[in-house]
Amino acid sequence: MIRYQLKTSLLTLRYFCCLFLLFNPIHSIALFIDSKEIERQLSNSAIELNKAGHSDLQRFYAARNYQPLWLSGESESPQLKIALAFIASAEAEGLNSQDYQLQQLAQLLQHSDQSSSTATELEIRTTHAVLKLATDLSRGRFSATATDPDWHIPRADFDAAAFLQTAIHAGHLKDSLQKLSPQTLNYQLLKRTLAHYQILLKNTPEWIRIPSSPSLRPGDTYPSIPLIRQRIAQAYTADGLPEFNLIPSVSQLYDTELVAAIKAFQAQHGLNTDGIIGKNTINALNIPLEWKIRQLRINMERLRWLPRNLGQRHLLVNTAGFYLTAIENDEPVLNMRIIVGRDYRSTPSFNGTLSHMVLNPYWNVPASIARKDLLPKQQQDPTYFTTAGFKVYPAQERGAQAIDPGMIDWHELNKRFPYFLRQDPGSHNALGKIKFMFSNPFSIYLHDTPSKSLFKKDIRTFSSGCIRLEKPFELATFALNQPSLPEKFSADLESDKTITTHLPKPLPIYLVYITAWADEHEKVYFYPDIYDRDLRALRHARW
Template sequence: MTRYQSQSALLTTLRFLCYLLFLLNPITSAALIIDSRGIEQQLSNSATGLRKTEIDDLQRFYAARKFQPLWITGEPGLSQLKTALAFIASAEAEGLESQDYQLQQLTQLLQQIDQSSSAAIELEVRTTHALLKLARDLSRGRFSATAIDRDWHIPQPEFDAIAFLQEAIRSNHLEQSLQKLSPQTSNYQLLKQTLTHYQALLRDSIEWIRIPSSPSIRPGDIYDSIPLIRQRMAQAYMADGLSEFNLIPSESQLYDTELVTAIKAFQEQHGLNTDGIIGKNTINALNIPLEWKVRQLRINMERLRWLPRDLGQRHLLINTAGFYLTAVENDEPVLNMRIIVGRDYRSTPSFNGALSYMVLNPYWNVPASIARKDLLPKQQQDPTYFTTAGFKVFPAQERGAQAIDPDTIDWNAIKRGFPYFLRQDPGSHNSLGKIKFMFSNPFSIYLHDTPSKSLFRKDIRTFSSGCIRLEKPFELAAFALKKQSLPEKFSADLVSDKTITTHLPKPLPLYMVYITAWADEQNKVHFYPDIYDRDLRALRHARW
């Protein structure tokens, strides 16, 4: 039995025990009569095992209610305590671990409070502590985003757990308030449902079929691994319920139309080109074990908790892991497009900003690192490269100076650094295409068009130097301008080859995120490759 399965079995037992204790053993003993003095003494006890900040929070919470008990009261049935413990027991469904909220210890204390006032006091205080911690973790994330992912630069939401719990108690809406702590977006909730389903499958100890590596298998081919792939599709149907995966059992080695349809649906689910060809990337996706997908769901639910609850009425969500940009208006996606992101050694970070203006027919001011590592070797191989590609060469420290004829420079003599500044003129060869979208950020990243349209047909689109290349730049321009289509003057400016800056009527919020498990508007959960190994690093940090 795996560590995860043993924890799940323990959780199920604890939940059942809680239920039986409440249902079959009504608690009426005088041991339940605890007073403010007992709570105050408990919080002054240095042997609680809690950190000073946690004790300070508890003292602040109880001081506001004059140290009167909240959970262990004379109320018949202790409904508030039931609500609190049931909520703590539900942490696993949120991708968290109930052991972080002392569920087992709380359950043991619950069995003792009928005979021990000290157990009752400890249960009172520790239930509050666990609830405050879980409320905070659900509202803003279990971990510090920057500690678990060094490339995440979006501020986590602010949340006052003490004020939240005080208001929930005051308004007598404890259960309803607790249920609204985690993100209420359909995306998060669908990941949560999928996680629950996958966790149940894991407990059944199903062995995931592994597909051996092979040359690319094309529709109509006959191959000995086809029966295994059919069985793997049956497991995918059990896991995800997509009708395309529900195949008729067969030992045929023919890659037939029915299986092609299933593979195309599987490729779409995993962010791959839906060409029906069973190549390396498709086999890799088929071989991802269910246990890894459970971990993937958990870490991405954590990332969604890091995001602000309100992203704005109109905003852009750019998922670098999924190679996709979505423009959202009134909580509905109105524009989707493929994107190209940074190479693994120039990975695009996660951050937020706001588009403020667009540049038509832009120049490309080449960063020195790109000039040195990417463009200089091309010039050294082909002495006409800079000229034919429209690059002008300037002294590195004198950009206002006259351009230097590249033929007068011995490019092969450059061994270190790059003592020049390169600028590419607007035109058909310009790497930024016809338009770029600008927003303030510390990474010098922007969105832009590209002349290399064929790259959008690739599965893994890590070809840029960190900036984002757009499949549909002009559709995005119309959205940014709040237009159904581009104005005539805008279109005329595009074809003029003149460099023109156009300011947006209102800044457009933008969120650059890295999320490898995502639910679309059709309520399908998609899984994307961990192209930058950020899932792997985050999961190691979390020890999930």
């Protein structure tokens, strides 16, 4: 931690030195930059740039006959100030300003009046940095699929050269640059929290660590309680929640004041607000500020990967937060808990369009689940398939008659499972009373579940990849865009017949993995990295 803080301090010192150079009044650049010199340096690759960046530069300057943009020989250059301020703002977006040559630009600026070659290099490198940062803010710094192989939501195209030309010609350069990053409340709150945490990290001693203990319940006494109170006090400094503002005490009693604080902390970290300080709560208390900063940065990157317009009405399924939110006109109108895939059957991130619902569905059991999950239950209990409503069919003959499970020696089967299982509608059906269908290559859908007690768990990774819903009928109401479920729909639901109901209008749905999130009440939440995708993405980004 000390080494990290020293490194951060040095980077911060260098960053602010660059800002001092950049934002002092720009001295007179008396040299005239020749358009032919710009064309020559670009054509001869006199300045080392990546291939994609060089191509954008060529298109940008060719469209303006290689005339300079930032350096025109005037004593003041307001556009250059705007460009340099934009590049310096990369740190506030969770990016590294050194990726956009901030320090090098500051050095070139100091010597730009000494030769036309230096001034031309400053001109070209400034444009290159602006184009690169504009692209990164618009669609993400890194390739989504390379950073997170489980992310399958396509990123939007962005033509940085065309964007910059348009912004210059419209005379709205500053405003256009400021609007490149996501303007959603969620992103902007994460950005604000990141700035606060970065300042706090420089001034805060090492985060207090809570030792493991038995589960602590209200009214218990335990030696670690004073440490927990100190840790909550640190959380108050970080997040400012009023429940965290505790009266200093060395008491070992888990009193009502601390219970209220722990419940608020649990809510902030996606845990059940039961006030019990168990393993998951202690793990959350022990997350250092440094890690939360990294979480904020990688999740701001994920938000940059998403399309800017998700649709007037859409569903957002956050697998990391175990929550589904239905959104209409940028406002959440329905929230519910969900159950997602186990770690070895993790739910990927992708998007689609909800098209129809199936009432009283059959469950056609995937072969891997039949073999790995259900076969062992049948081997332990020869009546399991019958009592749970499963029909057994020959795997290659779906239209054949069902086979009596009692006629098969299930103990002889292991890796080979030559049968197809289908569960009838009913109270035992794993899909409950309704499932929501949308086309996707992962055969994933949303559905009801008879296992309601699992929604009380902190970490809800119990499915085989599909999403189980806490409030399926409320979702049906939203999907139908009705104030309540129509009578016919309710009657069909009670009929026990399998009926398909098409939505009046397709409903966009996005399954994402976001471990740092802000809501409409301006509260920031942190969720466990259940699939280790934060860790993998941060390693790729080298953050």
